Amino acid sequence: MALAHRAPQHVIGITIGTAIQTAIGGSLLMRVDPLSPAPVHAGLGLSCGPLPCPDLSLLHRSWSGHSLVLDGVVLFLIILGRYLLTAGGSWWLLRLWGRGRTPKPTPAQRRRRDEGIRHDIRLSVVSAAVFALAAGLVLWLQAQGLTRLYARPDAYGWWYIAVSYLAVLILQDAVFYATHRLFHHPLLYRWCHHGHHRSHHPTPWTSFAFDPPEAVVQALFLVLVVALVPLHLITLVAVLSTMTVWAIVNHVDLDHLPQRFPHHLFGRWLIGPAHHCLHHRRPGVHFGLYFTFWDWLCATEDQSYAASVGPAGVGSRAS
Numbered sequence: 001m002a003l004a005h006r007a008p009q010h011v012i013g014i015t016i017g018t019a020i021q022t023a024i025g026g027s028l029l030m031r032v033d034p035l036s037p038a039p040v041h042a043g044l045g046l047s048c049g050p051l052p053c054p055d056l057s058l059l060h061r062s063w064s065g066h067s068l069v070l071d072g073v074v075l076f077l078i079i080l081g082r083y084l085l086t087a088g089g090s091w092w093l094l095r096l097w098g099r100g101r102t103p104k105p106t107p108a109q110r111r112r113r114d115e116g117i118r119h120d121i122r123l124s125v126v127s128a129a130v131f132a133l134a135a136g137l138v139l140w141l142q143a144q145g146l147t148r149l150y151a152r153p154d155a156y157g158w159w160y161i162a163v164s165y166l167a168v169l170i171l172q173d174a175v176f177y178a179t180h181r182l183f184h185h186p187l188l189y190r191w192c193h194h195g196h197h198r199s200h201h202p203t204p205w206t207s208f209a210f211d212p213p214e215a216v217v218q219a220l221f222l223v224l225v226v227a228l229v230p231l232h233l234i235t236l237v238a239v240l241s242t243m244t245v246w247a248i249v250n251h252v253d254l255d256h257l258p259q260r261f262p263h264h265l266f267g268r269w270l271i272g273p274a275h276h277c278l279h280h281r282r283p284g285v286h287f288g289l290y291f292t293f294w295d296w297l298c299a300t301e302d303q304s305y306a307a308s309v310g311p312a313g314v315g316s317r318a319s
């Protein structure tokens with residue numbers, strides 16, 4: 001890691017903002033001591049040899065000195081700030097880019113859209129609180145040595161960092177598909193998922209708008225993964241960043257996208273805005289998160305979707 005080559009013999013505190021902001025939230029402090037030839041205990045049951053090694057045991061000490069309430073508030077603010085920056089920034093860029101390229105909304109459409117955005121932001125504030133609790137739980141588990149996070153890139157081999165990244169995305173996609181379909185059951189929908197569907201025309205602000213039960217399920221998945229699957233910190237950052245970016249891209253409604261948006265780049269097997277926006281318009285189809293596999297396998301894919309993602313189909317669904 002590039003960080004490991006900076007400032008020998010100094011304690012470097014880094015906030016893995018993107019990671020923890022994204023979903024779990026929080027901050028991990030890492031100590032780098034690249035010149036020490038002696039093995040260093042990493043606080044994760046791993047011993048480091050002569051290679052530079054971040055010392056995650058600092059978490060044990062930092063946790064014990066902190067107030068739970070203060071940590072919770074800080075995590076909440078980080079996660080909420082991440083949401084406001086990424087969703088708000090995307091929305092602002094889209095409006096800037098779409099000026100003159102996309103049809104102007106009528107006053108009534110604008111009023112409905114703004115109401116939807118206000119609702120999404122309110123719900124996202126609650127989601128941020130839920131994910132802050134999950135982040136606190138992860139930090140506490142880490143302080144107890146109960147997570148499988150590790151810091152040495154070669155602990156499981158470099159190949160494992162890439163493979164574990166893909167494996168977590170595939171697992172998350174499967175869990176998301178199953179729970180998402182469950183939330184659409186009439187008995188659960190009103191309590192668990194209705195809030196996310198309030199906007200028939202989603203915006204990036206919808207990307208984090210979950211009813212509290214859904215937010216709890218999504219956050220708990222991440223806590224369980226961190227507790228059960230050996231993950232390098234960089235893998236965790238990559239997974240959480242992917243979640244954020246993918247959620248925002250998927251919630252750019254076709255009406256807000258320029259006509260020439262390259263939908264075909266997502267291809268047949270990756271979910272993009274053309275796929276997920278159909279779910280917001282017709283909630284009986286398209287339950288997946290990253291990959292179209294489960295919708296295809298479980299026959300919940302819109303019948304005309306495959307043809308629409310070719311270069312010739314771009315924009316044809318926007319009407």
Ligand SMILES: [Zn+2]
Binds near residue numbers: 196206251
């Ligand atoms: Zn959605």
Ligand SMILES: [Zn+2]
Binds near residue numbers: 197279
């Ligand atoms: Zn849904």
